[in-house]
Amino acid sequence: MKLSTKGRYGLRALIDLAQYSEEEPVSITSISDRQGISERYLEQLMAKLKKAGLVKSIRGAGGGYVLEKNMNEISVGDVLRALEGNLDAVQCSGLNPEEGCKTADSCVTKYVWQKINDSINQTVDSIMLEQLVEESKKKAYTENTMQNGCKN
Amino acid sequence: MKLSTKGRYGLRALIDLAQYSEEEPVSITSISDRQGISERYLEQLMAKLKKAGLVKSIRGAGGGYVLEKNMNEISVGDVLRALEGNLDAVQCSGLNPEEGCKTADSCVTKYVWQKINDSINQTVDSIMLEQLVEESKKKAYTENTMQNGCKN
DNA sequence: TTTAATCCCTATTGATTTACTAGGATTTCA
């Protein structure tokens, strides 16, 4: 029931990217330096964000990544789902009409799982990247934010 | 970000127990038969529920388990936390004042994790075992509910 | 035109967690 480092690092990386990519592309190396996340691992996370259409890449020297959408069009849910896959705490076929679970009609716990899933998704979909970037800029004066290997 | 079988099986087992324990203790064997969950595994789950004070055990022949509290005093949150440990999607020391995370003050993602954690906990704490048992009784006529190896 | 800075892609690996299984010890009732 835990969010993995993919989601935790990835969201931090994307906030960083959003903050620094207004003028020029941001390289993986620079995010890695500021956030203390392995370059090689970050590469894999950026690939997922790219595939999901949240960032685009610019190859070659001087290249890097920039946002593909506006910050106010990217929700935390979009980011976490891109990185972690679907966020449902329980995936049961009873919740998915097509898949046909035989006992779906009489299954009681189904409603519990549905409520948990809904609450998670609603929460993450209600927070936009823009809010987080604004917040982060305000706090920027407390320099070198993440240099101590925070895992979240 | 998934609930494990501990939580999924365990909640089903406890609903079953609540339903059948009004007159006499319910044995692991009988829950296992009805719910299609391994006896040995169920034992371990029941041990956790007992430790959490949700059920009590009666040893020896004719023994089994009964609820230790009233059904309307046991929330799904109580059950899942007993089985899975804390349900927080992200545990970071910044959320826990005592533990002292150096960057907590300037950390932006902290608020995201807090919101996710809160929404999960609020959701599961708002559903009481009693509701689920009522629902289950209503549906009981659609016989042999869980005999087909449902994993949820 | 070379070189360095980038992103791109696939595979491997060590550690941890999950979902059980196994073997017995203990308690209680008939």
Next chain:
DNA sequence: TGAAATCCTAGTAAATCAATAGGGATTAAA
């Protein structure tokens, strides 16, 4: 006493996680 139950500890195969590794392709700048 013997059957039916819980209790307790340990082991284990499979999956997942969190990286690491090694190269390849592209592009800008020197």
